[in-house]
Amino acid sequence: MTDKLSRAEQAREFGFETRQLHAGQRPDPNTGARAVPIFQTTSYVFEDPESAAAYFNLQEYGNTYSRIMNPTVAVFEERVANLEGGAGAVAFASGIAAQAAALFTLLQPGDHVVSSSALYGGTVNQLKHLLRKMSVELTWVDPDDPGAWREAVRPNTKAFFGETIGNPSGNVLDIETVAAIAHEHELPLIVDNTFATPYLCRPIEWGADIVIHSATKFIGGHGTSIGGVVVEAGTFDWSNGRFPVVADASPAYHGLRFHETFGMYGYLMKLRAETLRDLGGALSPFNAFLFLQGLETLSLRMDRHVENARAVAAFLDSHELASNVTYPGLPGNKYRPLVDKYLPRGAGAVFSFDCAGGRAGGQGLIGGLTLWSHLANVGDAKSLVIHPASTTHRQLGDEELRAAGVGPGTVRLSVGTESVEDLIWDLEQGFARVAATTGAASDAPSGAPSAAKGGEKVETA
Amino acid sequence: MTDPERYQDPLTIQRVLHATKTIAIVGLSNNELRASYFVGYYLKRHGYRVIPVNPREKEILGETSYPSLLDVPVPVDLVNVFRAPDALPAIAREAVEIKAGALWCQFGVINEEGARIAETGGVTVIMDRCLKIEHARYVGRMHWLGFNTRRITSVRAGLQ
Ligand SMILES: Cc1ncc(COP(=O)(O)O)c(C=O)c1O
Numbered sequence: 101m102t103d104k105l106s107r108a109e110q111a112r113e114f115g116f117e118t119r120q121l122h123a124g125q126r127p128d129p130n131t132g133a134r135a136v137p138i139f140q141t142t143s144y145v146f147e148d149p150e151s152a153a154a155y156f157n158l159q160e161y162g163n164t165y166s167r168i169m170n171p172t173v174a175v176f177e178e179r180v181a182n183l184e185g186g187a188g189a190v191a192f193a194s195g196i197a198a199q200a201a202a203l204f205t206l207l208q209p210g211d212h213v214v215s216s217s218a219l220y221g222g223t224v225n226q227l228k229h230l231l232r233k234m235s236v237e238l239t240w241v242d243p244d245d246p247g248a249w250r251e252a253v254r255p256n257t258k259a260f261f262g263e264t265i266g267n268p269s270g271n272v273l274d275i276e277t278v279a280a281i282a283h284e285h286e287l288p289l290i291v292d293n294t295f296a297t298p299y300l301c302r303p304i305e306w307g308a309d310i311v312i313h314s315a316t317k318f319i320g321g322h323g324t325s326i327g328g329v330v331v332e333a334g335t336f337d338w339s340n341g342r343f344p345v346v347a348d349a350s351p352a353y354h355g356l357r358f359h360e361t362f363g364m365y366g367y368l369m370k371l372r373a374e375t376l377r378d379l380g381g382a383l384s385p386f387n388a389f390l391f392l393q394g395l396e397t398l399s400l401r402m403d404r405h406v407e408n409a410r411a412v413a414a415f416l417d418s419h420e421l422a423s424n425v426t427y428p429g430l431p432g433n434k435y436r437p438l439v440d441k442y443l444p445r446g447a448g449a450v451f452s453f454d455c456a457g458g459r460a461g462g463q464g465l466i467g468g469l470t471l472w473s474h475l476a477n478v479g480d481a482k483s484l485v486i487h488p489a490s491t492t493h494r495q496l497g498d499e500e501l502r503a504a505g506v507g508p509g510t511v512r513l514s515v516g517t518e519s520v521e522d523l524i525w526d527l528e529q530g531f532a533r534v535a536a537t538t539g540a541a542s543d544a545p546s547g548a549p550s551a552a553k554g555g556e557k558v559e560t561a
Numbered sequence: 562m563t564d565p566e567r568y569q570d571p572l573t574i575q576r577v578l579h580a581t582k583t584i585a586i587v588g589l590s591n592n593e594l595r596a597s598y599f600v601g602y603y604l605k606r607h608g609y610r611v612i613p614v615n616p617r618e619k620e621i622l623g624e625t626s627y628p629s630l631l632d633v634p635v636p637v638d639l640v641n642v643f644r645a646p647d648a649l650p651a652i653a654r655e656a657v658e659i660k661a662g663a664l665w666c667q668f669g670v671i672n673e674e675g676a677r678i679a680e681t682g683g684v685t686v687i688m689d690r691c692l693k694i695e696h697a698r699y700v701g702r703m704h705w706l707g708f709n710t711r712r713i714t715s716v717r718a719g720l721q
């Protein structure tokens with residue numbers, strides 16, 4: 101007994117860089133392995149029938165089946181929960197699956213969700229179509245307008261949803277203000293923190309109740325794996341009368357009242373024991389291992405991503421063939437005060453700009469690049485580029501593109517960790533191609549015209 | 562104003578978990594879906610002797626239930642409370658009287674007077690914490706379900 105206590109743990113607030121390496125893991129008790137072992141198994145042998153029953157009844161923490169829990173995945177879940185400052189986390193096979201599960205756990209037919217309209221396109225689709233199939237209503241609001249959030253609330257509203265840094269337009273969410281409005285109405289605020297990562301922003305510290313990540317991006321950091329995770333703060337009162345699906349006796353779990361029985365862990369228990377069990381979409385242990393490798397260097401990579409992004413944004417901001425650079429960290433950007441408050445270490449590394457020459461200009465730029473990778477992802481250590489008008493938004497005409505906030509010449513960048521001079525050298529190669537193929541150089545507006553104006557003017561040129 | 566953090570010191574919690582063998586649970590329910598039953602069941606599984614204290618029941622979890630702490634015929638190391646906060650002063654007085662080692666008040670069971678009575682009587686107090694969660698955090702398997710145990714250690718764990 102004394103022996104055990106001689107190494108008992110003190111109350112200490114460990115730093116972020118320590119926790120990104122250690123949280124969630126103790127060296128393996130059986131082997132002493134220092135790295136996190138990959139438990140590549142579907143299932144676990146029970147000690148005896150009574151233990152098996154206790155695990156399935158949630159009376160004891162025990163491994164049953166890897167669709168519901170896995171020891172490698174659990175290290176990843178706890179580490180993200182720790183870095184975000186939440187009560188716990190549940191991992192999923194993708195960011196989209198994580199979002200679906202987080203919402204599914206607290207919604208039922210007839211409910212209503214209020215969401216920021218400045219979101220990743222895949223999330224827009226998910227909220228628009230999936231929620232309708234579940235008979236859940238949705239209101240889009242301008243995330244920058246606090247009054248819009250407040251006015252959108254109805255008696256059947258169950259959640260607010262937004263992104264810390266919107267993809268791709270770079271809106272920065274005023275988390276504290278929006279969380280306060282949600283809480284005035286006894287609603288949880290759900291924040292997708294993918295673009296900021298817990299190193300640059302921890303939404304729970306500003307009042308968010310649920311934080312979601314596409315781990316596919318900066319958490320993994322090397323473009324190897326698809327995955328997602330839901331973190332809950334553990335402070336929301338699910339028994340406030342608005343959330344019978346979380347608080348009442350659950351017909352899907354022999355009458356268990358998750359919030360009453362598990363208290364601050366009630367929502368997370370339900371998310372795992374019911375939603376993950378029933379929707380599937382579990383993260384594989386191998387992908388969890390790769391995400392853990394990514395997390396070990398998260399702060400180091402993010403500092404570098406931010407440093408490079410600032411330099412690339414400044415280069416573009418002063419380039420005559422680029423306009424409307426949406427990096428919220430730029431000195432003149434309208435989100436700068438929110439960046440100073442919520443993202444003091446930097447506004448991430450994903451943003452867009454409008455290339456002179458419209459559609460042809462954007463295509464020309466990408467055609468001229470030999471270092472930036474042309475693909476549909478963000479958050480890789482390698483620099484990535486995409487031209488929405490000829491890829492993800494290809495089916496839209498110029499007018500429709502503009503309505504979606506994307507100009508014909510809009511190019512989205514995810515700035516990697518390469519030598520920044522090489523990134524800028526490559527962009528110059530691209531701009532040389534733009535000038536050669538569209539003759540845009542001489543007509544290009546200098547200064548910073550609006551997206552639509554810049555695009556229109558050059559396109560007619 | 563009560564400051565429950567005064568009664569949540571991690572070292573004290575670990576010391577109590579390791580020093581305890583017999584736990585009297587005041588307010589233990591016989592309904593297997595209630596939180597207290599989950600906790601009692603869990604503690605029994607982990608080798609603690611659990612003694613129910615509930616005047617409305619004769620037997621819970623296969624153990625005789627006693628009307629009050631004063632009726633428990635064996636020494637009690639830890640008194641674990643699942644009652645309304647204003648019941649705490651009386652329970653604390655009884656805990657002092659039976660010379661319990663520690664008084665553990667579950668989430669929300671916060672009462673300054675009760676804590677003072679116990680402390681003055683030489684009983685260690687832990688307040689606004691769940692005994693099952695703290696056991697699972699330091700001795701058990703809480704991290705298997707992705708909960709944030711906040712533990713950081715390079716010390717190799719024992720066999721589980
Ligand atoms: C901000 C944001 N949220 C969520 C997702 C969806 O994540 P996944 O692709 O892992 O399903 C993405 C993917 O691009 C994203 O950029």
